[in-house]
Amino acid sequence: MARKSKRMIAAEQAVPLSGNIYNVAIYVRLSIEDKYYKNGTDSLATQEEMALEYMKDKADMKLYKVYSDNGETGSNFERQGFQDMMYDVYNGKVNCIIVKDLSRFGREYIEMGDYLEKIFPLIGVRFIAINDHYDNNVTSFDISVPIKNIINTLYAKDLSKKSAAALRIKQQNGEFIGTYAAYGYTKSKEDKHKIVVDEETAPVVKMIFEWKAQGLSYASIGRKLYDMGIMPPCRYRYDKGILKDKRYSDIVFWSQRTLKTILENEVYIGNMVQGRRKSRFFDGMNEIRVDKQNWSVVKHTHEPIISQELFDKVQKQLAQTRERYFENLGKYDKVSNKENIFKTKVACGDCGTPLTRYKNAGKENKKKIFYSYICPRHALYPNQCNFLSISEKDLKEIVMSSIKMQMSYLSDMEIMFLNIAGSKEVKKKQADLTRAISDSLANISYIRTSRIRIASDLAKGLICDEEFNTIKNEFDKQLRAETEKLDGIRKKRDKFDKIISAPKWISELKKYHDSKILTKDMVEAFIEKIIIYPDKRIEIMWTYSDNQFELMSLIRGGEEIA
Numbered sequence: 001m002a003r004k005s006k007r008m009i010a011a012e013q014a015v016p017l018s019g020n021i022y023n024v025a026i027y028v029r030l031s032i033e034d035k036y037y038k039n040g041t042d043s044l045a046t047q048e049e050m051a052l053e054y055m056k057d058k059a060d061m062k063l064y065k066v067y068s069d070n071g072e073t074g075s076n077f078e079r080q081g082f083q084d085m086m087y088d089v090y091n092g093k094v095n096c097i098i099v100k101d102l103s104r105f106g107r108e109y110i111e112m113g114d115y116l117e118k119i120f121p122l123i124g125v126r127f128i129a130i131n132d133h134y135d136n137n138v139t140s141f142d143i144s145v146p147i148k149n150i151i152n153t154l155y156a157k158d159l160s161k162k163s164a165a166a167l168r169i170k171q172q173n174g175e176f177i178g179t180y181a182a183y184g185y186t187k188s189k190e191d192k193h194k195i196v197v198d199e200e201t202a203p204v205v206k207m208i209f210e211w212k213a214q215g216l217s218y219a220s221i222g223r224k225l226y227d228m229g230i231m232p233p234c235r236y237r238y239d240k241g242i243l244k245d246k247r248y249s250d251i252v253f254w255s256q257r258t259l260k261t262i263l264e265n266e267v268y269i270g271n272m273v274q275g276r277r278k279s280r281f282f283d284g285m286n287e288i289r290v291d292k293q294n295w296s297v298v299k300h301t302h303e304p305i306i307s308q309e310l311f312d313k314v315q316k317q318l319a320q321t322r323e324r325y326f327e328n329l330g331k332y333d334k335v336s337n338k339e340n341i342f343k344t345k346v347a348c349g350d351c352g353t354p355l356t357r358y359k360n361a362g363k364e365n366k367k368k369i370f371y372s373y374i375c376p377r378h379a380l381y382p383n384q385c386n387f388l389s390i391s392e393k394d395l396k397e398i399v400m401s402s403i404k405m406q407m408s409y410l411s412d413m414e415i416m417f418l419n420i421a422g423s424k425e426v427k428k429k430q431a432d433l434t435r436a437i438s439d440s441l442a443n444i445s446y447i448r449t450s451r452i453r454i455a456s457d458l459a460k461g462l463i464c465d466e467e468f469n470t471i472k473n474e475f476d477k478q479l480r481a482e483t484e485k486l487d488g489i490r491k492k493r494d495k496f497d498k499i500i501s502a503p504k505w506i507s508e509l510k511k512y513h514d515s516k517i518l519t520k521d522m523v524e525a526f527i528e529k530i531i532i533y534p535d536k537r538i539e540i541m542w543t544y545s546d547n548q549f550e551l552m553s554l555i556r557g558g559e560e561i562a
Contacts, residue, residue: 022096022126023064025085026051029104030070044068047100054098054130064094082106089125090448091483092476101131122455124472174272174298180242182267183233184305195267195302202305204230205268209306212263212314219380222254226381232258253381263318266297269311270304273297338371341520342395342530346373349533351385353377357392373532386534395530398538400518403526406542407513410506426496433493440486447479509544 028047048066055061065088069081088094097120099105106112116136120127126137133139170177175193184205188194204225211221225232231239231252238248266273275296346355355373371392378385451472458468512522531539 022061023094024055024061024096024098025064025088025094026066027082027085027097027099027105028066028068029079029081030068044070047104050100050130051098054128061096064088089123092479095124096126096128098128098130100129102129102134105129122452124451124455124468168296172296172298174301176272177274180237182265183236183262184268185302195272197303197305201236205262205305208259208262209268209310209314212317213310215317218256218259221259222256222380225254226252234258253377253384256380260318263314266311267302268305269308270302271297271299272301338369339520341518341523342373342392345523345527346395346530346532348375348377348385348387349531349537349539350387351375351377353385355532358389387532388534390532390536394536395532395538396518399523399527399530399540402540403512403518403522406526407510410509413506430493430496433489433496436489437486437493440482440489443482444479444486447475447482451475451479 026048028044028051030044048068052063055063065085067081067085069079085094085097089097097105102112105115116127119125120136126135128135170193176187176195177193181187181195181198184198184202185195186198188196208221208225211224216224232254234243234248235251237243238245238251262268273295275290275294340357342357344354347353348355353375356376358372358374360370360372372389373392373395374389375385375387378387454463454468454471454475457463458465463471509525512525515522526543527540528543529541531541533539
């Protein structure tokens, strides 16, 4: 069969490289600039809709998956969605990529040129940029593509500077540039750079300020709002469809940080406060906090929710509270400041909240310090959690006793593990598995190299399309089988590695055998998590529990070593 020309392929509207159907990956990306300064025309949904519309009348295309990166710079290819897509491409699951335009795929022109000129043609992947009218299976590569990519790279840098400058000017003019307005306000429907009072939430803000002015604590205010069924800001925005992340759907409690943020915000007296954080769009720099003296504050830009008098009264109370806090912060430092060895390890068994260590002095002897662990959820909302507290002293005694029991148990296990790990059968099997992994990796490398070689042969006209498709399909089948085989071998070897390494980690734990005092190092070595229930019942999750169960299964014959 004669090899088809590029023109014949174009006339047939791009016959698939493999089989009758293209497995299509739609790639969409919302840039960092778009995330903060968008008008909706380039949203992820819009890009996806455009690609689906393009595919609608293409009988040879079938959607495999939509891959997305939200708020990611196009100046490099270290993006999770992009990496996931390329993993599926290299594993033969995708053989066609569709993007809205070249800039969505990337703006780093050198690496992008490698993908378009070398990688995609060699592995037989069709690439389509809709708005740029580029299809590597219809139109041969031309100089306009890298030129567009160079322009995109320069555009990204220029846009970053211009966007930052434009945003600074808007801030200085008192225009709102945020994603959503502060709780109590909403964006104006007539002008998105203005905020107006939200009649639904403004009364809540007034109550919060009035309660604080009356001397109520954050905990008391939070309980009042919860009892009234008023949702915190993030949940309110989720319910209104402003926030899409489902993690906000279950939040019902008001945190101290949320209340503090509201009570300190000048926005409620009519001042526009912005520029609390900054980032560099093009470089992808993470957001950082800006010192208060460098914030952008423009007075009297919108209708206030509370009076200046009420705001000043609350600020005075907050300042006094801060002073008392810092006075008490080091009050007992000279007496005692013991390390919190259970930090991040203890959690409430009733509500799941991480426990907080509480420091207090004795009633008669102020120089004697006591520590206990309390549940912050119970402290704020007593009706929502039954956990009260547990003394650090009691907790240490229980944990130390449990660790000693574990050491005795592990000493007995070590002998059994040594016998198994030292057996000829285990060592031979481990060597066989290591050799099998090496052979499998070599096979995979050979198959991938062969796939690239036949793509090169096709491009040079040494084989025809039919021969290429037949050979490539066979290689793809071999690659899938070899990859599955490799995964299975690795899992088996991991189990044997655990057997060999068991005496080592047991020995590491045994070094604490003669310890009389529980230390932070011991807690880290032995304990993953400690769950404490209201009745003082304690559940300890050990760091080596998974290894222990698997190894005991082997010892007891639950799984053959062969």
